Amino acid sequence: MRDQSFPSASLEDWKAKSEESLKGRTIETLAKDIYEEIKMKPLYTRQDQTVASPFPAQGDFRRGVYALGYVSQEWKVAQKIHVDELKVSLQKAMEKGQTAISFEVNDVILTQLEDLEEFHGHYPYSLNGKAYHGRLLDTVSRFASAVEGTGFIAQDPIAILAENGAAEDNVNVAYKELYEAISKAAQTLPNVRTILVDTTPYHNGGANAVQELAIAISTGVTHIEELSSRGLSLDTILSKLVFQFSIGANFFMEVAKLRAARILWSKVTEAYGAVSQGMMISATTSSYTKTVFDPYVNMLRAGNEAFAAVLGGVQYLHVSPFNEPEGAATEFSERIARNTQLILREEAHLTMTIDPAGGSWYIEHLTNELADKAWQLFLGIDEKGGILEGLKQGWIQSEIASVREKRETAVSTRKQTIVGTNKYADLRGDSLDVQGQPGDKATGFIEPIPQGRLAEPFERLRKKATLLKEKGISPVVGLITLGDVKSYKMRMDFIQGFLSPGGIESKVSGEILKAEAAEEFIKETNLQHYIICGSNEQYEAFGLAVAEQLKVTYHNVQLYLAGIPEEKAKWEQSGIKDFIHVKSNCYETLSYLLADMEVGADD
Structure with a gap:
């Protein structure tokens, strides 16, 4: 057998053989246009490799922020638990594999924040504070072992405006409150990140990966400018930032999106003359892709999205329960969501390989294309005055709406399949009970980006x-x-x-x-x-x-x-x-x- 060999074949040989089965068509006809306005080729080869990837934690950080990847620092299982009793629910979650303090903040939770002290310092936080940001930081700062806290309790005032709209210009007030909250917590919570860049509202509005990346970078730059003008140093701001992305259904695109995000942020920090420490990323599986009918398919969707997030190199991950569209998870759905992460960690052994996507001609090429396109869009946003000005003018909303309409048309014509919704629908299958519509949004100063799910038009038909x-x-x-x-x-x-x-x-x-x-x-x-x-x-x-x-x-x-x-x-x-x-x-x-x-x- 050692003397056996196979004849070598050139790329042209492969193309010729492929075109035999295409009955007269060329292999180029298999190229596919996608929402990001990138043409996906049917085959990627060494010729598509531009530059060799650096080692992880080096260069542009595309390969991750830790030299040994998850071997040295596993991603945090940050399931957002839905609770009545915070202490009991957190204890149960930690016993079953949760490794971060994460929950949806609401008025009920606010009355139980003191119960966090038992977990403080033992588990990192993974909290988007939103309107409750200052209250959360104030409470945690009073814990006896406050300085031992890690993770993030952060807020993105721009994302709040994009999601909810605004009737008047309250940006200065929002940044003043954010600055004060960060300043107060700086001494007592030195290792807790407090500034968030949250792209979730844009993702749930239908944005493509290029738009999400450009908006993320533009938001990060605005945070730097606004907070530095109020007295925070650049190093402080960079050390307090964390980025949050929703992970969609296009597997390789989402892997490349996270890698491109680190490239872009490294480029920004370099432009500011700072030494980049990489980008901390919190990720959540997409709400936009989930369905009401045939809801157990949501488990498969979330598994695919979680896998992409891990290969993309996130630090915190929330996997949405399959019944998330109902607005309240069950013990069963939370368990399945959490176990999805545990399977990736314990059975797929994804913590034992450093950046498995690194070196893939396809993923590396896609990463570079995304980074280039997103950078150009970021420059376009900057020319219009930045992310806030783009939202005020309605330009950001319009650009996202254009992509959303393309997605909806593709689903309406079934060029894009949603299993169990626009194809393979089971008329006698299970469905979720989704009641009511979101409350009124503010308008006037900034128009809100409509939030929703891609399956909703067909669900209305059902x-x-x-x-x-x-x-x-x-x-x-x-x-x-x-x-x-x-x-x-x-x-x-x-x-x-x-x-x-x-x-x-x-x-x-x-x-x-x-x-x-x-x-x-x-x-x-x-x-x-x-x-x-x-x-x-x-x-x-x-x-x-x-x-x-x-x-x-x-x-x-x-x-x-x-x-x-x-x-x-x-x-x-x-x-x-x-x-x-x-x-x-x-x-x-x-x-x-x-x-x-x-x-x-x-x-």
Whole structure:
């Protein structure tokens, strides 16, 4: 066997072999445009490598902030526990693998902050203080062992404005309060970071990775300028900063995003003449990607996102429970979320490899492209006066809205799949109970960035279908299947999968060989909408005649055709209202059908 060898193959050989299977297309046709306006190539090679990556904790810190990665400093399991009794809940969480103090801050928690003293110094904090920032720092600063505290209790006043909006200019007040809170805590909590750059509101508004990165860097620069003008030194500000990112569904993009973030921040600190110590990153799996229907799929989504976060080199990680859209986790969902991290640590052994993504031609190239594009956008934001001015002008909101619309269009047309929502929907599966809408946001000075989830439009369709059922209206469409099962099954399956995301069921006629059988099926089912399904051969043989006859006999019934026939005009003349195919806008079609069912029932 030692004497065996394989013939060498050049890149051109690989391309030629690949193009044989593409039936005349070139391999370049497999390139894909993505939301970040980066063209993803089907293959990355050594030719795509620009410069060799430095060692971790060196150079631009793309490979992480610790020389030995997670071997020396494991990421912190920072699950945001939902509690009634803070002390008891934290104790249980720590016993089950939690390694950081993390929870959603609210008015109830504020009455129990003294209970944190038992954990102070033993576990680092991972807290976005938001409006409660000063109160949190003040309480923790009074602990007897306050100086032993680590982690972060931080706030990003700009993110609060972006998420909630503002009726008047209170930026100076916000930064004055932040400065005072940081200054008070500097002596008593020397190792606790208190300044946050939070990109979550932008991510949940639909921003792409380039926008998240540029906004993060612009926010960090604004923090430096605002706080240094009030008396904080550059070294103090840099040592108190922590960045928070939401991790989306595009696995390699999210890995590259975190690596690019460290490159960009290293570039900023270098521009300020400071010695960079790297970027501390707290990450949370995305809320934007989660769904109400088929909610257990959220576990898979969160696992994918958590894996990307760890490979990207975060220091703190929260994995969202699968029922997060309901607003309150259960003991079971919190356990599964926490165990996701423990599996990555204990079973996948991700703490035993230093920067596994380092050196990958694909990831390194993507990292560089992201960093370059984000830097250019950061410069564009800076030219407009910075992140605050961009928000005041509405330019940031508009740019994010443009990407959000592209995402929603891709989901509506099913170019982007959301499993269990716009594809593979289970009409009898589980769903979460999401009540109410967010409260009113402030407007005037800064318009809030709309927060939401990508699946919401289709979820509204499912809710509409449920409401119709409660009114006694069955959201059902009849399928007129031409020929034998072999002839119609492929298109019948497609149509059933097309209808189910809107909560619409189907009644199947069985083999239809002549118009009279189709008429009998309509008479028996008495529905408003029917879709003719069959093979192209069946359409040519007698499908058109069936449609023409049904138009005469049942002129009030709406007829659709599965697929696009060659003689489209003839089918339209025969009474076909529309054609349902892979390029159809699924959301718009289903929305129309449900609305028409309701109107038809009222007539």
